[in-house]
Amino acid sequence: MRPARPQGDTRVLRSWFDKKHESNQSASAQGHSGPRVGRHSGGWATVRKRLQAEPGLRVIDAGSTSPTNINYLTNLGHSVFLADMVTEAYDGKWQIGKDEDDKPIWNVEGYLDQALNFAGRTFDMVLLWTTLDYLPEAFVTPVVHRLHAAMNPGGQVLAFFHTRAQGHETAHCRFHVMDADSVEMQLAEPFPLQRVFTNRSIQTLFADWSGFKQFLAKDSVSEVIITR
Numbered sequence: 001m002r003p004a005r006p007q008g009d010t011r012v013l014r015s016w017f018d019k020k021h022e023s024n025q026s027a028s029a030q031g032h033s034g035p036r037v038g039r040h041s042g043g044w045a046t047v048r049k050r051l052q053a054e055p056g057l058r059v060i061d062a063g064s065t066s067p068t069n070i071n072y073l074t075n076l077g078h079s080v081f082l083a084d085m086v087t088e089a090y091d092g093k094w095q096i097g098k099d100e101d102d103k104p105i106w107n108v109e110g111y112l113d114q115a116l117n118f119a120g121r122t123f124d125m126v127l128l129w130t131t132l133d134y135l136p137e138a139f140v141t142p143v144v145h146r147l148h149a150a151m152n153p154g155g156q157v158l159a160f161f162h163t164r165a166q167g168h169e170t171a172h173c174r175f176h177v178m179d180a181d182s183v184e185m186q187l188a189e190p191f192p193l194q195r196v197f198t199n200r201s202i203q204t205l206f207a208d209w210s211g212f213k214q215f216l217a218k219d220s221v222s223e224v225i226i227t228r
Contacts, residue, residue: 035186036176038183042216043223043225044158046213047156047158055077058122058125059078059124060123060128062083063131063188064188064189065082065084069177081123086135088111089135106139108138111139112142112146116150123155129158130159132197135194144206145208148208156226156228159224160222160224161222161224162221163220165193165196172188197222199214209228212224
């Protein structure tokens, strides 16, 4: 197991990434130090209503420990499982060699058993954020399958996907929830963006799931709620 601020303008976010990224990388590596920037989130606004209406849910929050998220969710009566999947993926344990084309060979099952060991528990909601954009390719589909197996019928995943492969907005961030229709973004450990998903590739990845709702955004991040 592992207070609201004013919503930030996307231009402020770009400027902050430009000027502060290098100086704050070390301080914000664990995802809970350094400045935060507010971002409107239609996806969070939607799942927040469910969290407020249905106490007693089991929630997975992807990312480094966020006391803000833990306090908010537990105060609403939910239990929280922290799964820092991206950091775990790159800690050096799971790449076990290279193939004849010099591509990494990964211990996928070992990774899943370490990062997503739920000990038989099932969940109602996953705050996945941008996790799938940063994982090694070999882990992406197995992670989605593991989450599908661990979720109750009607369970929901809130996932963010970058729509551009370059730019300041691709910096790896920790997301902190707010009691508003916004989340706060905070520079985290600087993992590189691995891929950009299209709408079609997202739907293909979650083909075994029953529902798919997309939220348009003004920046280069798309939001999707996928229902089990």
